[in-house]
Amino acid sequence: MGSKTETLKKTFCVSTIKKNLGIGFNNILTFIFNPKTCEIFTRTPRDWFYIILFLLAIWSFIFLYFLLMWMLFYYVQYGSDDSSPVWTRWTSLVSPGILNQPDLSIKHEPELCALCFSVTVNCLFNWTPESFSQDDPRRETLEKELAKMNYTFEPEDGFVHITCTGSSSIERSSLEGSAFIGLPGCSKSAFPCSLETLKTLARNRTTYLDLSKSKAARLKEVSEITLMCTAWANNIDHTEVIAYNGRPRGGAQLAIKVGGGLLIK
Numbered sequence: 001m002g003s004k005t006e007t008l009k010k011t012f013c014v015s016t017i018k019k020n021l022g023i024g025f026n027n028i029l030t031f032i033f034n035p036k037t038c039e040i041f042t043r044t045p046r047d048w049f050y051i052i053l054f055l056l057a058i059w060s061f062i063f064l065y066f067l068l069m070w071m072l073f074y075y076v077q078y079g080s081d082d083s084s085p086v087w088t089r090w091t092s093l094v095s096p097g098i099l100n101q102p103d104l105s106i107k108h109e110p111e112l113c114a115l116c117f118s119v120t121v122n123c124l125f126n127w128t129p130e131s132f133s134q135d136d137p138r139r140e141t142l143e144k145e146l147a148k149m150n151y152t153f154e155p156e157d158g159f160v161h162i163t164c165t166g167s168s169s170i171e172r173s174s175l176e177g178s179a180f181i182g183l184p185g186c187s188k189s190a191f192p193c194s195l196e197t198l199k200t201l202a203r204n205r206t207t208y209l210d211l212s213k214s215k216a217a218r219l220k221e222v223s224e225i226t227l228m229c230t231a232w233a234n235n236i237d238h239t240e241v242i243a244y245n246g247r248p249r250g251g252a253q254l255a256i257k258v259g260g261g262l263l264i265k
Contacts, residue, residue: 101236102127104162104229104252112181114262115211117254119162119229120202121186123193129158130234142232148176151184158188160233164209167226167253174216174225174258181208185232212261222259229253 033040040048102124109116132139132155143153145163153161162185166172190204209229211217216225229252230238236250247253257264 101240101250102231103250104231106227106229106252106254108256108263109208110263112208113210113212115214115217115258116181117209117211117227118206119164119209119252120206121160121162121190121231123202123205125194126192127235128191129160129188129236131155131157131159132232132234136234138232138234138238145230145232146184149178149180149184151180156187158191158233159185160187160191160231160236161185162207162229162231164227164229167228171225174219174223175211175214175227177214177217178209178211179213181210183207211258216258217261219258220260222257222264224255224257227254227256 034042038044043051102122105120105122107118107120109118132142139153142161142163145165146153146161148165149163162180164175164178166175185207186205190201193201193205209227216223230248231250238248238250240249
């Protein structure tokens with residue numbers, strides 16, 4: 001009697017499991033496709049048509065938007081002629097007035113001397129320096145700045161003068177005795193900058209500043225100095241300032257530490 005009862009229980013359990021599995025499998029099939037309502041994944045063909053149409057519309061818009069942005073970016077960067085840059089003030093339709101005059105770059109040159117720095121007029125395509133007129137007040141300011149470095153202003157057509165000083169009165173005093181190796185600037189022959197002359201004329205746009213005879217070089221204790229160099233030409237406007245740091249345009253600055261006649265890193 002007991003064994004018969006156990007057999008009935010096992011048979012009932014097996015049939016229940018098979019039934020549940022059958023119901024579950026049928027539910028899955030019905031979820032995928034319901035023949036009574038013609039629904040596919042609980043959506044009618046009409047619903048799927050609208051869903052697919054919406055997805056096509058939204059992704060087509062996204063694709064076309066980014067394609068348009070890429071084409072605009074490529075045009076702004078290169079224009080219709082890949083051989084010449086678009087970002088020039090006089091020839092480009094895109095002219096925000098950002099790159100309308102060159103700045104300077106200052107770099108330590110330990111190969112020349114421990115306190116030597118190269119000062120380079122950055123390349124700006126199609127820019128050519130213009131000389132100051134006789135009555136331009138900036139010319140008088142330039143003459144005074146050159147005199148502080150023991151140079152005499154000698155007018156030359158298209159010559160870009162460069163002067164360097166400190167950011168404070170103490171720093172300016174520490175830099176007394178500094179001198180350029182060669183001329184305090186670069187001649188008109190180094191301009192305009194182009195793709196062909198970008199590297200070949202780079203040395204002609206560079207002058208070298210020697211601080212080894214300055215007061216700062218004779219100090220034993222370490223002093224911090226902000227070296228500020230300025231380029232001078234009629235078409236370089238120092239009243240314009242860089243938005244993120246307030247520094248006047250047409251120059252560069254470099255924070256250095258000097259001690260015992262050496263540059264401290």
